[in-house]
Amino acid sequence: MRITSTSLKECEDLLRRVSIGRIACSLNDQPYVVPISFAYEAACLYFFSTAGKKIDCMRRNPRVCVQADEIVSPNHWTSVLVNGTFVELQEPQYTEQKEHARQLLSQTAQWWLTPLAERREHTGDLAIEPLFFRVDVVSMTGLRTVSEP
Amino acid sequence: MRITSTSLKECEDLLRRVSIGRIACSLNDQPYVVPISFAYEAACLYFFSTAGKKIDCMRRNPRVCVQADEIVSPNHWTSVLVNGTFVELQEPQYTEQKEHARQLLSQTAQWWLTPLAERREHTGDLAIEPLFFRVDVVSMTGLRTVSEP
Numbered sequence: 182m183r184i185t186s187t188s189l190k191e192c193e194d195l196l197r198r199v200s201i202g203r204i205a206c207s208l209n210d211q212p213y214v215v216p217i218s219f220a221y222e223a224a225c226l227y228f229f230s231t232a233g234k235k236i237d238c239m240r241r242n243p244r245v246c247v248q249a250d251e252i253v254s255p256n257h258w259t260s261v262l263v264n265g266t267f268v269e270l271q272e273p274q275y276t277e278q279k280e281h282a283r284q285l286l287s288q289t290a291q292w293w294l295t296p297l298a299e300r301r302e303h304t305g306d307l308a309i310e311p312l313f314f315r316v317d318v319v320s321m322t323g324l325r326t327v328s329e330p
Numbered sequence: 331m332r333i334t335s336t337s338l339k340e341c342e343d344l345l346r347r348v349s350i351g352r353i354a355c356s357l358n359d360q361p362y363v364v365p366i367s368f369a370y371e372a373a374c375l376y377f378f379s380t381a382g383k384k385i386d387c388m389r390r391n392p393r394v395c396v397q398a399d400e401i402v403s404p405n406h407w408t409s410v411l412v413n414g415t416f417v418e419l420q421e422p423q424y425t426e427q428k429e430h431a432r433q434l435l436s437q438t439a440q441w442w443l444t445p446l447a448e449r450r451e452h453t454g455d456l457a458i459e460p461l462f463f464r465v466d467v468v469s470m471t472g473l474r475t476v477s478e479p
Contacts, residue, residue: 203397205363207356212395214354214363216409246361248352260365 187323192261195251195323196221200289202249204228204316206238206267213238219247220285226263226316227282236269236312243267245316259325265316282313336472341410344400344472345370349438351398353377353465355387355416362387368396369434375412375465376431385418385461392416394465408474414465424462431462 187195196219205214215235220227226247230236239245243266250260270279336344345368354363364384369376375396379385388394392415399409419428 201401203352203354203363205352205354205356205361205395207354207359207361210356210359210391211393211413212354212356212361212363214352214361214395214397215411216397216399216401242359244360246354246363248363248365250365252350252365262364264360 183327183329184324185327187259187261187325189321191259191325192321192323193221195259195261196226196249196263199249199251202247204235205246205248206235206242207244208238208242218286218289219249220282220288222285224318226265226318227285228314228316229282229286230312230314231310232312236314239267239314240269247316257326257328259323261321261323263316263318264320265318268315268317270313270315278315279313282315286313332476333473334476336408336410336474338470340408340474341470341472342370344408344410345375345398345412348398348400351375351396353384354395354397355384355391356393357387357391367435367438368398369431369437371434373467375414375467376434377463377465378431378435379461379463380459381461385463388416388463389418396465406475406477408472410470410472412465412467413469414467417464417466419462419464427464428462431464435462 200218200220201216202219203214204217205212207213213235217228217230245265245267247263247265248260250258252258270282272279349367349369350365351368352363353366354361356362362384366377394414394416396412396414397409399407401407419431421428
C-alpha cells in the first residue's frame with residue numbers, strides 16, 4: 182500500500198462530504214479530543230456545542246486541531262488534518278455568522294441532539310443555550326491511500 | 331435521546347472491541363490529533379508508529395488524550411475518552427514490553443502497513459524501524475446513548 186499527500190481541493194472535498202470529525206484542544210499542554218459534527222465552507226469549519234470542557238478550553242487557548250476521515254477499509258482511506266483558530270460566534274458581534282452557522286449545521290440536524298441531550302442529562306436544565314463557533318483554517322493537510330494495480 | 335455515563339467496565343469493553351482511535355498530543359499548547367490503531371490491556375493502551383510529528387510531540391510532552399467510539403447511528407453510540415501518559419517502549423529497558431505490544435498489535439496486522447508505507451513514501455527508506463509505545467491510563471470516562479422505549 183502506498184500513501185500520498187492529498188491536494189488542497191481533495192482536503193476541502195472531504196470536509197464537504199463528511200459531517201463528523203474530532204476536535205482537539207489543549208490547556209497547559211493537557212490535550213483533549215472529542216467527536217463533533219461540523220460544516221465546512223470557504224476555509225472555515227462551523228460547529229455547534231453547549232458550554233462545557235472543550236468550550237472552556239478553547240476560550241482560553243484558541244489553537245485547535247480538527248481531524249476528519251473517510252475509512253473505507255484499512256487499505257482505502259483519506260484523512261484530513263486542520264490547524265485552526267477558535268472563534269466563538271457570540272452576539273451581537275457575530276449575529277449574522279451565527280445564523281449562517283445554524284443554517285449550515287441544520288443539514289446534519291440529527292447530531293444537534295447530542296450535546297443538548299448530554300448537557301440536559303448532567304444539569305437537568307431544559308433551557309440550555311446552544312453555542313456556535315467557527316474554526317478559521319490556518320493550515321490543512323491530508324493523506325490518502327493509493328490503489329496500486 | 332438520552333445520554334449517560336458509561337461504567338469503567340463498559341469503557342474497557344469498548345477499548346477491547348475496537349482497534350482504531352484518535353490520539354491527541356500537545357506541544358506549547360498547539361494540539362495535534364491523528365487516527366491510530368491500538369490494543370488495550372490492563373489499564374494500558376499499546377501503539378505502533380514510526381518516527382514523526384506525534385512521536386516528537388509525545389517525547390517532549392507525555393500527556394496524551396485518546397478517544398475511541400462505536401457509532402452505530404446518530405442515536406446509538408458510545409464514546410470513550412482516556413487521559414494518559416506516553417511511555418516509549420525502547421530497548422533494553424522495555425524489551426519484553428515491546429515484544430508484548432508487537433504480539434497484541436499483530437492481531438490488527440493490516441493496520442501496521444499504514445505508518446510504514448507512509449514513512450517509506452516520504453523518505454524512500456526501506457529499513458525504517460517501527461516504534462512501539464504505551465499509554466498508561468490516568469483516567470477513563472465514557473458516554474453512551476440510552477435507547478428509550
